[in-house]
Amino acid sequence: MSQAPESTTRSIVATNEAPRAIGPYSQGVRAGNLLFTSGQIALDPETQQVVTGGIAEQTTQVFANLKAILEAGGSSFSQVVKATVFLKNFDDFAAMNAIYADHLAAAGSQPPARTTVEVSRLPKDVLVEIDLVAIVTAD
Template identity: 50%
Template sequence: MKQIISTKDAPGAIGPYSQAVLAGNMLYTSGQIAIDPQSGELILDDIKTETHKVMQNLKAVLAAANMNFSNVVKTSIFLATMDDFAEVNEVYASYFESDFPARETVEVSQLPKDVNVEISMIAMK
């Protein structure tokens, strides 16, 4: 069974995709960027603030599926530059208590809306 997950507490989709899809007990989130869901504005003050907003958006999507970061089994982090890796990693780590998910972090040539970081997750109930 496939269920579309959507919440107003995270930015709405800006294309033909869903915020997340729950398939059985597995949740697949779309990549989140640092858009404030209430104002629609990008939060690009600095990489730490930007990463916190991305993680808060993911937290909202997880909550809409009755999950939290302890349910996450895999993440994908996309960076505009690996020079931001240490700061993004520091913020990312602060959202997990233990049993960290599997992850890859890759540098890409460009991200949507020219942001510096995008993160997607797979979680399991």
């Protein structure tokens, strides 16, 4: 007879350094030693507006938002184990991937597992959305 699993601690992660949620969801959720971020788009946290520019500028802002949520939840890019990337146009893959590599696949690091898909539309008509799962390294 197996025992019921122990209850996992679940807590909401929120920071003013990332955009406020634009719907009924949290910026991040910590469950046990894992942190799940909501998908981040290229919103400036101060203005809640999409940053100007193309895929490079948008991807850079997405990673700034993700970094803020990871840090607020006690983690970092080096602890990411899974990434999901949604692109409006797969022709933007190389430009997005170069910025992605700077954050999640630096020389000597172990890059996370990843799924990348092209989608027909993203919130606020942005070009990219990314969510992460990371190990929590601090309390």
